[in-house]
Amino acid sequence: MTEFNIAAQPISPQQREAxxxxxxxxxxxxxxxxxERLGFLMQSLTRHLHAFIREVRLTEDEWQAAIEFLTAAGNxxxxxxxxxxxxxxxxxxSAQCISVNNQAYKGATEATVFGPFFVENAPHIELGGDIAGVASGLPCWVEGTVTDTDGAPLPGARIEVWEADDQGQYDVQYPDGRISGRAHLFSDAQGEFRFWGLTPTAYPIPHDGPVGLLLEAVGRSPVRAAHLHFMVSAEGMRTLVTHIFVRGDELLDKDSVFGVKQSLIKEFVEHAPGTATPDGRDLGDRAWTQTRFDIVLAPQGT
Incomplete structure (x- = not known):
């Protein structure tokens, strides 16, 4: 990469004063x-924005390119x-904002990026139900508990789950409007939950727009590490938005949106076709996987 010696560009006292x-x-x-908060935010933004422009000595052509990029993102x-x-x-x-707003608290589960594919009013399933719908992929049994940081179970916690199919597509990307690969369920009296989903697979974020062009221009991949989304809420607790990731995935240190955290990497145990499933479901000649995710929520206001 070419080195640009910005410091070598002379800036006269008169120019600096202007x-x-x-x-x-x-x-x-x-x-x-x-x-007052808005005023504070705008003044801080102004300081950082002006500092950036002055540090890099932004050209008018670069400014125009930035405006065109943002316009394309809006369009x-x-x-x-x-x-x-x-x-x-x-x-x-996104990752930094989540880190700032979800400070570590005892053993609470770490939060990570929300992503662009959450949809309100996902279908409800009973415990042990299947979120996959018509989405294709390797079946995965997911189970765990929802507790507070003292280990007390949280009955009735709402658990939203959503994921891509094995082709890297979320249902909102399907052309026919099908709802698949997402649902919500509630923890039971012991704080336990369980459901069938799909074994997560890696996929690229949408890269046919300006963000994709940016990544290509700087030599970065748009591919995300394989993951399953969760949003978990319970009365009196901080709402958790997080993922779990697949141990052994070669993309864990290359996730395009910097969402991977070590505590969220889970073992997905593979089972051969014909292996008995936890709930007795007959999968015929299909293989399947199994993972556990115990969720710990921090108190509201922490």
Whole structure:
């Protein structure tokens, strides 16, 4: 990669004074906001944005390219695709924001990126039900508990789960509007849950838009490590948005949205066709996998 020696570019005292004056004027323009938090955010954003422009000596052509990129991201965004979330994800901004807002608390399960494919009002399934629908893939039995950080079970916790099929497609990407690979269920009186899903497989984030072009331009892969999404909520507890990942996946250290955390990597035990399943389900000549995910929720406000 070419080294750009920005520091070698001469900046006269007069030029520096003009740049300082402009930044100060913009900062002052946000100083009387009725919402103090908004004013603080806008002033901080201004400082960082101006610092970036001045540090890299941004050219007008580069500024124009950035405007065109953001415009393209807006144009491709619709009710099923959020290109700005993808952009936030590949910049690590989503992961960093989640880290800031979900501080470590005792042994609470770590949070990670939300992703662009969550859908409200997913179908309800009973414990032991199947979220796959018509989505294709290797069946996977998932079980675990939901507890607080003292180990007390949390009955009735709402567990949202969603995942891609073995072709890397979420149901919102299907052309016919089918609902598959997602559902919600509730933990039982002992805080336990169980369901059938699909063994997670790696897949690329949507890369046919401006974010994909950006990744290609900088030599990065759009592929995500294999994972299964969870969102877990219970009264009085901090809502958890997280994934579990597959131990041994070669993409664990190359996840395109920086979502992998060591504590979320789980063993997916493979079973040969004909092996008895935990709930007696007959899978015929199909192989299947099994994993366990014990979820620990932090108290609300922590």
């Amino acid at each position: 740049e300082d004056a402009l930044e100060a004027t913009v900062l002052a323009s946000f100083g009387n906001a009725d919402n 491709i965004t619709d009710d099923k695709r959020q290109e700005f979330i993808l952009l936030s994800d590949v910049l690590g901004a």
